[in-house]
Amino acid sequence: MLVYIAGSGAMGCRFGYQISKTSHDVILLDNWEDHINAITENGLKISGDVEDLVDLPIMKPTQATQEADVIILFTKAMQLPQMLKDIKGIIGAETKVLCLLNGLGHEDVIRNYIPERNILMGVTVWTAGLEGPGHANLKGVGALNLQSMDPNNKESGLQVTDMLNEAQLNATYDENVVPNIWRKACVNGTMNSTCALLDCTIGELFASEDGLKMVKEIIHEFITVGQAEGVELDEEDITNYVMETSVKAAHHYPSMHQDLVQNNRLTEIDFINGAVNKKGEKLGIDTPYCRMITQLVHAKESVLNIK
Amino acid sequence: MLVYIAGSGAMGCRFGYQISKTSHDVILLDNWEDHINAITENGLKISGDVEDLVDLPIMKPTQATQEADVIILFTKAMQLPQMLKDIKGIIGAETKVLCLLNGLGHEDVIRNYIPERNILMGVTVWTAGLEGPGHANLKGVGALNLQSMDPNNKESGLQVTDMLNEAQLNATYDENVVPNIWRKACVNGTMNSTCALLDCTIGELFASEDGLKMVKEIIHEFITVGQAEGVELDEEDITNYVMETSVKAAHHYPSMHQDLVQNNRLTEIDFINGAVNKKGEKLGIDTPYCRMITQLVHAKESVLNIK
Numbered sequence: 001m002l003v004y005i006a007g008s009g010a011m012g013c014r015f016g017y018q019i020s021k022t023s024h025d026v027i028l029l030d031n032w033e034d035h036i037n038a039i040t041e042n043g044l045k046i047s048g049d050v051e052d053l054v055d056l057p058i059m060k061p062t063q064a065t066q067e068a069d070v071i072i073l074f075t076k077a078m079q080l081p082q083m084l085k086d087i088k089g090i091i092g093a094e095t096k097v098l099c100l101l102n103g104l105g106h107e108d109v110i111r112n113y114i115p116e117r118n119i120l121m122g123v124t125v126w127t128a129g130l131e132g133p134g135h136a137n138l139k140g141v142g143a144l145n146l147q148s149m150d151p152n153n154k155e156s157g158l159q160v161t162d163m164l165n166e167a168q169l170n171a172t173y174d175e176n177v178v179p180n181i182w183r184k185a186c187v188n189g190t191m192n193s194t195c196a197l198l199d200c201t202i203g204e205l206f207a208s209e210d211g212l213k214m215v216k217e218i219i220h221e222f223i224t225v226g227q228a229e230g231v232e233l234d235e236e237d238i239t240n241y242v243m244e245t246s247v248k249a250a251h252h253y254p255s256m257h258q259d260l261v262q263n264n265r266l267t268e269i270d271f272i273n274g275a276v277n278k279k280g281e282k283l284g285i286d287t288p289y290c291r292m293i294t295q296l297v298h299a300k301e302s303v304l305n306i307k
Numbered sequence: 308m309l310v311y312i313a314g315s316g317a318m319g320c321r322f323g324y325q326i327s328k329t330s331h332d333v334i335l336l337d338n339w340e341d342h343i344n345a346i347t348e349n350g351l352k353i354s355g356d357v358e359d360l361v362d363l364p365i366m367k368p369t370q371a372t373q374e375a376d377v378i379i380l381f382t383k384a385m386q387l388p389q390m391l392k393d394i395k396g397i398i399g400a401e402t403k404v405l406c407l408l409n410g411l412g413h414e415d416v417i418r419n420y421i422p423e424r425n426i427l428m429g430v431t432v433w434t435a436g437l438e439g440p441g442h443a444n445l446k447g448v449g450a451l452n453l454q455s456m457d458p459n460n461k462e463s464g465l466q467v468t469d470m471l472n473e474a475q476l477n478a479t480y481d482e483n484v485v486p487n488i489w490r491k492a493c494v495n496g497t498m499n500s501t502c503a504l505l506d507c508t509i510g511e512l513f514a515s516e517d518g519l520k521m522v523k524e525i526i527h528e529f530i531t532v533g534q535a536e537g538v539e540l541d542e543e544d545i546t547n548y549v550m551e552t553s554v555k556a557a558h559h560y561p562s563m564h565q566d567l568v569q570n571n572r573l574t575e576i577d578f579i580n581g582a583v584n585k586k587g588e589k590l591g592i593d594t595p596y597c598r599m600i601t602q603l604v605h606a607k608e609s610v611l612n613i614k
Contacts, residue, residue, distance in 0.1 A: 194603075194606070197504060197505075197603065198504075198603065198606055198607050198610050199610070200606075200607075200610040204609075204610045205606065205610070207609065208605065208606040208609035208610065209605075209609070210601070210602035210603075210605035210606045210609065211602070211606040211609065213602050214599060214602045214603065214606065217595075217599070288524075288595035288596060288599070289595060289599055292521060292524070292595070292596055292599050292600075293599075294517070295517035295518070295520050295521045296501075296504065296505065296517075296521065296603075298515065298516075298517035299501070299505055299507075299512065299515040299517045299518040299521065300505050300507075302511075302514065302515035302516070302517065302518065303505055303506070303507040303511045303512070303515065
């Protein structure tokens with residue numbers, strides 16, 4: 001198979017690197033000039049659990065021409081529509097597109113560019129970091145779940161699952177992936193925006209009595225909206241999962257903290273808490289915590305003059 | 308009259324200084340050792356619109372013994388109960404107590420220590436700053452409104468109004484002071500907590516589209532709860548007042564920003580947005596914006612390890 005990684009940041013590099021060790025071909029796509037130059041000149045450097053240096057083709061999305069068998073979407077949420085426009089030339093009638101972005105509502109965007117039968121939705125708990133252009137740091141073990149959006153096209157999902165497992169990415173074909181996507185979004189929705197605003201680690205947030213109260217109100221809004229959309233979600237189960245995650249990740253600053261506080265970049269808030277508020281509005285469900293946290297993060301972006 | 312200033316921070320120093328220029332006697336009360344020592348040794352230094360140095364008695368609240376004619380309360384909100392306990396010895400049957408604290412709900416605290424007929428509630432737009440121990444910076448002109456809580460004791464309120472006007476403090480006896488107290492609390496409730504959390508000036512907050520949306524939702528909660536308590540409040544009028552204040556004070560960091568961000572001190576959030584949420588709970592009115600902002604500020608206090 002020819003596999004494109006559309007958005008080759010930290011996670012894209014992990015997936016591209018691991019797939020490059022199989023019989024499949026990988027092409028990385030990205031728009032970051034320094035990253036493209038570093039990988040083109042010196043290869044992709046890997047450190048962390050393994051030390052490696054691999055030759056991998058990388059180019060801008062608009063420069064790719066060879067039709068893809070599989071495209072794995074790993075952009076930031078707000079870059080997704082532009083990416084789908086830019087890679088039009090490599091999307092054939094049978095090209096499968098796997099979405100592994102954080103957050104909610106991406107299927108509505110992807111449907112505008114890709115026929116439903118070729119869309120695979122997924123969620124992953126793999127992690128990765130970038131040390132700098134062309135240098136990924138890979139630590140720990142993860143997994144991912146995916147499902148064909150069109151139930152009649154499970155076969156495509158299974159083929160992609162097999163390909164990912166050749167790359168030791170611990171993929172599972174999941175007959176009901178949507179609740180898992182919501183579960184991860186709920187973890188992000190409770191920790192990312194709050195830690196970014198409070199400039200604190202996950203452990204510091206959860207050590208605060210009032211922090212915990214907020215977390216529980218946010219979870220409740222996610223569950224209420226998700227259930228109203230027909231997604232099977234159990235509040236106690238998700239609360240336990242969020243609490244467990246907070247313990248494991250206590251010393252970490254979530255990715256939105258990295259974006260907003262550390263790097264002064266736009267955040268994905270509209271696709272996490274903002275998405276729940278938007279869905280809530282359509283369903284007639286008020287979600288003031290998700291709405292206010294979205295407004296606070298956007299106000300902070302405005303204060304920092306991030307565009 | 309013998310006038311005590313119970314809580315001689317920046318505002319207490321302004322009032323004490325101006326009253327000291329009249330025929331009335333003033334004693335400052337405070338617990339800050341360096342401040343007491345500086346004023347005792349060198350007098351109270353005034354800079355800003357005037358340069359002056361005045362001898363003023365200052366002592367700890369527990370050390371005051373002479374019965375007061377008037378006590379002006381100017382503590383931080385959370386220090387009020389302790390102050391009222393500490394000054395028990397100077398409160399006589401005819402001692403009038405004027406409350407000029409920011410925020411809502413202080414009358415419920417004061418009633419536990421002072422008979423209702425001697426309580427005066429007020430609100431002021433005077434400002435002041437402290438340059439350091441024993442040194443107040445006074446700029447600009449302000450005013451204050453006050454009212455006797457007991458309508459049968461208007462006479463006391465008028466006497467205190469006269470005394471304050473001798474000190475050129477632009478006092479008005481206000482037959483309906485409560486809406487004005489709410490109006491100021493609403494200004495604080497929209498700007499203080501949000502600017503403290505976002506680490507920004509009032510102008511930066513109001514320049515953000517999402518910041519403005521939040522401001523309007525917070526105002527709406529204040530109005531809804533106030534009206535349910537029987538306070539005459541007009542949403543359009545208060546919104547206009549908040550907007551005008553935001554323009555005048557655009558370059559300022561509000562006092563809660565100074566407390567939380569600049570000095571890592573506990574905030575008065577429980578007496579502003581927190582008070583509205585608490586009143587809302589009693590009245591069966593949900594105020595999620597006030598509740599969440601209170602939780603965020605407390606979570607930030609916890610992250611900063613402020614106790």
